[in-house]
Amino acid sequence: MRRLGTLVVILFGSSFLLFNLTAISGDPTEALRFSTDPKAAYQLHSLIRQLQLDVPPPLRYFLWLKGILGGFVGKLNMGLTRDGHAVTTRLIQAIPTTFRLVTIAALIALVLGITLGIITALRQYSRFDYVVTFFSFLMFSLPIFWVAVLLKQFLAIRFNDFLANAKIPPGWILVFAAVTAVFWAGVIGGERKRFYQVLGIAFTSAAVTLEVLNLLNWYANPRLGIFVTAVAAIGIAYGVTAISVGLEMKSALKASLAMSAVVTILYYPLQMIFKHNTNFRVLTGLVILTVLTAIGFSRYFAKIDRRAVTRTTIISGLVMGLLLFIDRMMQTWGPYQEMDGVNGRPIPTIGEGNPQLTSHDFWITTLDRAVHLFLPTIALTLISFAGYIRFSRGTLLEVLNQDYIRTARAKGLSERTVIVRHALRNTMIPLTTIIVVDLAGLIGGAIITERVFGWHGMGTLFNEAINTLDLNLLMGVFFCTASLSVLANLVADLLYSALDPRIRVGGGK
Numbered sequence: 001m002r003r004l005g006t007l008v009v010i011l012f013g014s015s016f017l018l019f020n021l022t023a024i025s026g027d028p029t030e031a032l033r034f035s036t037d038p039k040a041a042y043q044l045h046s047l048i049r050q051l052q053l054d055v056p057p058p059l060r061y062f063l064w065l066k067g068i069l070g071g072f073v074g075k076l077n078m079g080l081t082r083d084g085h086a087v088t089t090r091l092i093q094a095i096p097t098t099f100r101l102v103t104i105a106a107l108i109a110l111v112l113g114i115t116l117g118i119i120t121a122l123r124q125y126s127r128f129d130y131v132v133t134f135f136s137f138l139m140f141s142l143p144i145f146w147v148a149v150l151l152k153q154f155l156a157i158r159f160n161d162f163l164a165n166a167k168i169p170p171g172w173i174l175v176f177a178a179v180t181a182v183f184w185a186g187v188i189g190g191e192r193k194r195f196y197q198v199l200g201i202a203f204t205s206a207a208v209t210l211e212v213l214n215l216l217n218w219y220a221n222p223r224l225g226i227f228v229t230a231v232a233a234i235g236i237a238y239g240v241t242a243i244s245v246g247l248e249m250k251s252a253l254k255a256s257l258a259m260s261a262v263v264t265i266l267y268y269p270l271q272m273i274f275k276h277n278t279n280f281r282v283l284t285g286l287v288i289l290t291v292l293t294a295i296g297f298s299r300y301f302a303k304i305d306r307r308a309v310t311r312t313t314i315i316s317g318l319v320m321g322l323l324l325f326i327d328r329m330m331q332t333w334g335p336y337q338e339m340d341g342v343n344g345r346p347i348p349t350i351g352e353g354n355p356q357l358t359s360h361d362f363w364i365t366t367l368d369r370a371v372h373l374f375l376p377t378i379a380l381t382l383i384s385f386a387g388y389i390r391f392s393r394g395t396l397l398e399v400l401n402q403d404y405i406r407t408a409r410a411k412g413l414s415e416r417t418v419i420v421r422h423a424l425r426n427t428m429i430p431l432t433t434i435i436v437v438d439l440a441g442l443i444g445g446a447i448i449t450e451r452v453f454g455w456h457g458m459g460t461l462f463n464e465a466i467n468t469l470d471l472n473l474l475m476g477v478f479f480c481t482a483s484l485s486v487l488a489n490l491v492a493d494l495l496y497s498a499l500d501p502r503i504r505v506g507g508g509k
Contacts, residue, residue, distance in 0.1 A: 003490060003493065004490070007486040007487075007489070007490060010486055011482055011483060011486050012065070014482060015061075015065075015475065015478065015479060015482065016061055018474075018475070018478055019057065019060075019061045019064065019471070019475055020057045020058060020061060022471055022474060022475075023057035023060065023471055024057060026469040027469070028047070028051065028053070028082065028468070028469040028470070028471070029044055029047055029048065029053065032044040032047065047082075050080060050084070051079075051080075051082070051471070051472070064078075064079060064472070064475060067079060068479065076088060078091070078472060078475070078476045078479070079472035079475075079476075080472060081470050081472060081473045082468055082469075082470045082473075087472050087473055087475075087476040088476070090461060090473065090476070091458075091461070091476050091477070091480060093456075094456065094457050094458050094460070094461050095457075095458060095480070097352060097455060097456060097457040097458075098446075098450075098457035098458040098459065100352075100369070100373065101373065101376055101377075101380075101446065101449070101450065101455055101457055102380060102446055102457075104373060104377050105376070105377040105378075105379075105380035105381045105384070106380070106384065106438065108377065108381045108385070109380070109381045109384040109385035109388060110385075110388060110435060110438075112381070112385050112388075113384075113385035113386070113387070113388020113389045113392065114388055114392045114431065116132055116136075116385075116389050117388060117389040117390070117391065117392025117393040117396065118392060118393075118396055118419075118424070118427075119132075119187075120132050120133065120389065120393045121392070121393045121394075121396035121397045121400070122396075122419065124397065126186075127185075127186045127195075128186040128187055131186050132389060133389075133390075133393075135386075136385075136386035136389040136390055137386070137390075139382045139383060139385070139386040140383070140386035140387060140390075142382075142383070144379060144380075144383050144446075144448050144449060144452075145448050145452055147379050147382060147383065148375070148376075148379045148448075148449060148452040148453065149452070151375045151378055151379055152349045152375060152452075155347065155374075155375060155378070156347040156348065156349045156375060157349070159347055160344070160345040160346070160347055162219075163219070163220065163337065163344060163345070163346070164344065166217065166219035166220040167214050167219075168210055168213075168214055168219070173207055173210045173211060173214075174207065176206065176210060177202075177203045177204075177206035177207035177210065178203060180202055180203070180206040181198075181199045181200070181202040181203035181206060182199070183202075184198055184199075184202040185198045185199040185202060220334065220337075221333065221334040222330040222331075222333055223327060223330050223331045224323070224326070224327040224330065225327075226264065226267045226268070229263065229264065229267055229323060229324065229327060230260070230263075230264040230267075232323055233259075233260035233263045233264060233320045233323065234257065234260050236256075236260065236316055236319050236320055236323070237253065237256035237257045237259065237260045237316050238253070238256075240256060240312060240315050240316040240319065241253045241256050241312055241316070242416075243420070244308070244311065244312040244315065245305075245308050245309070245312055246414065246416050246417070248414075249305070249308070249309070251298075251301040251302040251303070251305075251309050252298075252301075252302070252308065252309040252312040252313065254301045255294070255297040255298045255300075255301045255302065255309055255312070255313040255316075256312060256313055256316040256317075258297045258301070259293070259294060259297060259313060259316050259317045259320060260316075260320060262293060263317075263320045263321075263323075263324065267324070270286075270324060271328070273286075274328045274363070278362045278363065279362055283325075286321065287318070287321065290314075290317045290318060290320075290321050291314055291317070291318075293317065294310070294313040294314040294316070294317040295310055295313070295314070297313055298310040298312075298313040298314075328363060329363065329366070329367055329370065332363040332364060332367045333346070333367070335364070336364055336367050336368070336371075339357065339358075339359060339364070340356070340358070341354050341355075341356030341357045341358065342354065342357070346371055347371055347374060347375070348371060348372055348375075349375065349453070350453055350454035351372060351453075351454050351455075352369075352372055352454075352455055352456070353368055353369060353372055354368050354372075375453060376446075376449050376453045376455065379449055379452075379453075380446060380449055384438070387434075388431075388434075391430075391431065391434060392427065392431060395427045395430050395431060396423060396424070396427045399423045399426050399427050400423055402426075404422065405418060405422060405423055408422050425499060426499075426500070428499055429496060429499050429500055432492050432495045432496065432499065433492050436488045436489075436491050436492040436495065437485070437488050437489070437492070446459050447459035447460070447462060447463050451463070458477055458480070458481070461473060461476075461477050462474070462477045465477060
């Protein structure tokens, strides 16, 4: 309760300062005061009455605060914007757009950044560490607007041109195969002989795969199919089990493999469901059914450590379900390109959706939203995940040098157990701070990214409020972002105690 009280004081204290500083920094009536329009006097009087500019800023703040506190009784009032619209209406329109734009990018950056940071820490001073470190510093130093322009040019304009004749030339196949080979050789690592072996195998495999996809015209009509889905599902079962509990826990591996068998057997029945009767309720039902099936398999195969087996099986089942979803989206790619509003250029450079799209098919509309998210998501991910890489790498290296890690290894625990159950949990304590605060900042929007890609979210509202000296709109955006920021700090404190039982708030014991 003491912490909550402190957060309330911070929230309203900062809002009071921002309100008054903004109110005295500019005059929204300046243009009307010097206007020669005969109606300027009437418009000036109307604007002063509408925005309550005849009230001194400190007192006007409490009038604004009265409307905010009215939210506790269901009468929230943030005032009107300069064009006469309710601020709450503008915020309700902008918040979903911002969440759709930024949330996916933040989650991808979070997962990739922490994963790569952990791998580079475990393989310190390896080729892979050097490459990832160079790439992360490069991305961290690039301005977002420049990255966005490059993405528009190469992943939208030129890629759309490529789709007119969706065949990769032999020269580019060699380039892509070489990049892929260097990546996998760096990831797998090893002695010089092993490095070159992996390099050769990866180069040959990538080149052959790309050429086969050329022959199948896969780039114009992509899909995974039952065979690739089955192989990928088995790989997911092994991968999730290895990371979660280790392959030595056979019950978890058997349960996950059973989920992959179910996914393979139900591939064609699910395709029929997707084709004829699909909406978010159907997908939600399938997710629930997947979780229940995973729980059933984990109960059947596991006699001990059922919680760990259940967790592993559920994660495996959900990832396999995501694989089926992606496969269906890929099958929609061809029909989507042929629609009149798309005209063979499916990757857009601007906008939140295609206004000329006439189809109401679930998969068509979902794919349209996905392709409009494609470029902004990549831009935000490339810029933000570099910080997670560097921070998680440095934190894990510091934890790995602690005495209790050496003790765990001396006891004979496996390296996976030492990293996952001992080092990683303590690494997450400092990471929690930046993760929670960054996620809370999502609702603030991405001002530059929204401007470059023509989205209208919270960042756009913030920019509009500053440029037009719209105090009510600015305070509305600020109040949303500030509220989430102070709540994020409270959540971070609670997560500290959940991650480390030694940390407790209050009492001083």
